[in-house]
Amino acid sequence: MAHRFNNRVLKYSIMLKNYFKIAIAVLRRHKFFTFISLFGISFTLTILLVLTAFIDKVVGDNYPDKKRDRSLYVSRLSEEGKGTMSSGMVSFYFLDHYVRSLKTPTDIAISSVFSGTNTYVNDKKIAVNYKYTNAAYWDIMEYDFVEGKAFDKQAVANAEKVAVISEDMKAEYFGDVPSVVGKYIEADNVKYRVIGVVKNVPITSYMTYSDIYLPYTVAKDGNFKDKGYRGGYYGILLAASKSDLSKMHNEYEQMVQKLPMEAKQYNKIYSHADPYIASYVDTGNENQSGVVLVLTILSVFVVIFMLLPTLNLVNINITRIMERSSEIGVRKAFGASSKTLVYQFIVENIILTLLGGLIGLVLSFIVIQVINSMNLIANLELSINFMVLFIGLLVCLVFGLLSGVYPAWRMSKLNVVTALKAQ
Amino acid sequence: MIRLQNIEKVYRTDTVETLALNKVSLDIAKGEFLSIMGPSGCGKSTLLNIMGLLDEPSKGEIKIDNQQTINLNDKQLAQFRNKKIGFIFQSYHLINDLQVLDNVELPLLYRDSTAKERKQLATEALAKVGLSNRVKHFPSQLSGGQKQRVAIARAIVGRPEIILADEPTGNLDSAMGNEIMDILLQLNRDEGTTIVMVTHDEQMAQKTHRLVRLFDGSQVQ
Numbered sequence: 001m002a003h004r005f006n007n008r009v010l011k012y013s014i015m016l017k018n019y020f021k022i023a024i025a026v027l028r029r030h031k032f033f034t035f036i037s038l039f040g041i042s043f044t045l046t047i048l049l050v051l052t053a054f055i056d057k058v059v060g061d062n063y064p065d066k067k068r069d070r071s072l073y074v075s076r077l078s079e080e081g082k083g084t085m086s087s088g089m090v091s092f093y094f095l096d097h098y099v100r101s102l103k104t105p106t107d108i109a110i111s112s113v114f115s116g117t118n119t120y121v122n123d124k125k126i127a128v129n130y131k132y133t134n135a136a137y138w139d140i141m142e143y144d145f146v147e148g149k150a151f152d153k154q155a156v157a158n159a160e161k162v163a164v165i166s167e168d169m170k171a172e173y174f175g176d177v178p179s180v181v182g183k184y185i186e187a188d189n190v191k192y193r194v195i196g197v198v199k200n201v202p203i204t205s206y207m208t209y210s211d212i213y214l215p216y217t218v219a220k221d222g223n224f225k226d227k228g229y230r231g232g233y234y235g236i237l238l239a240a241s242k243s244d245l246s247k248m249h250n251e252y253e254q255m256v257q258k259l260p261m262e263a264k265q266y267n268k269i270y271s272h273a274d275p276y277i278a279s280y281v282d283t284g285n286e287n288q289s290g291v292v293l294v295l296t297i298l299s300v301f302v303v304i305f306m307l308l309p310t311l312n313l314v315n316i317n318i319t320r321i322m323e324r325s326s327e328i329g330v331r332k333a334f335g336a337s338s339k340t341l342v343y344q345f346i347v348e349n350i351i352l353t354l355l356g357g358l359i360g361l362v363l364s365f366i367v368i369q370v371i372n373s374m375n376l377i378a379n380l381e382l383s384i385n386f387m388v389l390f391i392g393l394l395v396c397l398v399f400g401l402l403s404g405v406y407p408a409w410r411m412s413k414l415n416v417v418t419a420l421k422a423q
Numbered sequence: 424m425i426r427l428q429n430i431e432k433v434y435r436t437d438t439v440e441t442l443a444l445n446k447v448s449l450d451i452a453k454g455e456f457l458s459i460m461g462p463s464g465c466g467k468s469t470l471l472n473i474m475g476l477l478d479e480p481s482k483g484e485i486k487i488d489n490q491q492t493i494n495l496n497d498k499q500l501a502q503f504r505n506k507k508i509g510f511i512f513q514s515y516h517l518i519n520d521l522q523v524l525d526n527v528e529l530p531l532l533y534r535d536s537t538a539k540e541r542k543q544l545a546t547e548a549l550a551k552v553g554l555s556n557r558v559k560h561f562p563s564q565l566s567g568g569q570k571q572r573v574a575i576a577r578a579i580v581g582r583p584e585i586i587l588a589d590e591p592t593g594n595l596d597s598a599m600g601n602e603i604m605d606i607l608l609q610l611n612r613d614e615g616t617t618i619v620m621v622t623h624d625e626q627m628a629q630k631t632h633r634l635v636r637l638f639d640g641s642q643v644q
Contacts, residue, residue, distance in 0.1 A: 018532055025520040330516045333477060334577070335505025335533035337498040416477040420516060 016347065023348040033316055040309035041356025041399060042363055048305065049364035052391055053382045058204040059277055064143040065208055070242050072249060072273035073207070074099065074235040081265040089113060090271065091231025092216060092224035098255060099235055104248035109137040109236040114210045117188045121173055128169070128187050132216035140238050141208060148181040148196035151215050159217035163192035166200050169211040187212055188220070207234050229262060237273055249273055306395065313403030317349065318410060328411055329419030338412035345411060349404030350397065357396030424585065424617045425451040425474055430483035432469050443469045444480070445640040456611045456618045458628040461637035467621045468589055470637065474619060475508055475587045476500050488584065505533050509578030511588040515570040517562040523549070523573050524558045530581040548576040552606055568599035575606055586610070588620040592627060604630060
């Protein structure tokens with residue numbers, strides 16, 4: 001029994017080695033086809049890998065909101081009436097008054113959307129993004145402080161002109177100095193005392209990214225006092241534990257249902273407290289669910305994207321079969337069964353696609369390095385991780401199988417006599 | 424060795440039925456060298472393909488080595504061809520992507536064998552056809568006569584009892600043709616291999632033990 005098994009293993013390994021030999025010979029013979037196939041696969045994979053690395057970074061990187069798994073995000077609110085609809089971000093008052101009344105959240109981090117302004121250092125213009133936050137923001141978020149600390153409740157209550165700045169901001173504004181705590185930074189014609197420096201957040205984490213963080217009470221426009229539901233703020237609701245999330249979600253929904261209408265023309269208010277990924281694409285209205293829409297578009301895109309090189313390969317393979325019909329005829333005549341030939345063809349394709357995959361991986365690595373070094377997107381450091389690598393290899397295998405199975409099936413149907421005559 | 428009984432082959436298109444073989448019966452003894460002649464389109468290649476189990480007859484029976492071959496499935500047929508039959512074709516049908524040695528080893532890939540065994544058998548077969556010095560060449564680097572000798576080496580490497588040759592000298596000049604013929608005759612004489620050869624060449628046919636003539640799908644001699 002064991003002997004028979006060993007024989008089988010031996011036979012398969014001989015065949016694999018032979019397929020490999022043939023595949024390499026075929027690839028080397030048909031340099032143009034090989035180039036087109038490899039180019040198609042590796043190019044597609046590169047784009048796919050860079051894209052996944054990007055998505056992975058944007059969605060997967062949890063600095064500084066490391067408590068994501070027990071947080072819900074509130075960003076939008078829309079009001080609907082007969083023939084009218086209006087939607088936007090929520091106001092500070094809405095978060096501080098209505099959302100704060102909820103029982104489940106242990107705390108609520110409130111921050112404004114970041115806005116841009118210019119500041120000048122030695123007559124050099126610097127573009128600066130700043131955002132306002134409450135004190136709880138610093139308790140819930142886990143920023144890494146390079147030096148100093150965040151402003152506390154007292155500082156916010158006193159409307160102290162203090163600022164937490166990013167590492168990049170520190171370097172740009174103050175230059176290469178060891179410490180800046182206690183120094184002053186000017187933004188929008190107001191001087192703020194720096195009390196802390198934090199590690200950079202990529203701009204793609206738009207709810208937590210900024211160059212300068214200020215207490216909301218120092219905002220010149222004072223719109224944190226406006227009693228409207230909508231304004232320019234985000235809220236992050238922290239639950240005591242993961243299991244409280246759905247309770248917190250439901251409590252939020254009930255609160256929104258009971259909100260009094262702001263104006264006569266409205267009869268319905270939508271707003272949700274959602275997990276991070278859902279909030280990233282939230283439209284504020286479940287009739288047009290952002291998540292479903294974005295996921296559908298993304299998957300259709302990926303499928304089409306993957307299908308193109310696959311179809312290309314199928315096409316090239318079918319052409320190659322006709323070209324290789326003599327080989328197929330000869331192999332059949334000398335004892336290859338249809339099944340054996342199907343295996344050979346699939347193995348050849350898998351070798352081809354894996355080779356393309358390897359090139360694609362190298363290319364992606366280069367592209368990602370280039371993107372990182374050019375610093376196209378503020379503070380975004382892309383990297384190939386194992387998940388992306390795994391997905392990449394899986395995609396390669398799917399390519400290999402998809403592009404091999406149909407041509408192989410066609411081939412196995414080929415009659416020996418016709419195959420031999422074709423030359 | 425090969426027994427054909429009332430073989431019929433009909434080719435059908437939408438409108439026409441063509442009878443390629445009409446009740447052909449043939450007994451070929453072990454160790455016999457038989458040639459089949461006839462004008463183009465008389466069905467001689469079809470007959471050879473049916474003998475080699477590459478094509479199925481519409482009617483009739485084929486027994487090879489006393490074994491009934493009708494009703495064998497794809498895999499069984501492949502194994503049967505691999506063990507019993509070696510083919511030689513007019514246009515050689517070598518695999519251009521493979522070196523001479525790998526071409527000759529081909530039939531051995533479809534049976535249990537080690538790389539060492541395969542190399543040894545293929546080298547021996549190439550020595551028999553006088554091509555020991557062309558082992559690493561690619562088919563495109565060989566002359567027509569040399570290609571056909573590689574094809575013969577491939578046909579005999581698995582030591583089949585039967586060799587089926589479809590106009591093996593058809594693409595060659597008479598000198599090269601004679602060389603190939605000599606190899607086949609020697610194979611038949613020394614190893615007792617049963618050979619069936621389709622040919623257009625009366626001279627070549629005269630060198631074999633027996634001559635069968637086909638005309639319009641029927642045996643006339």
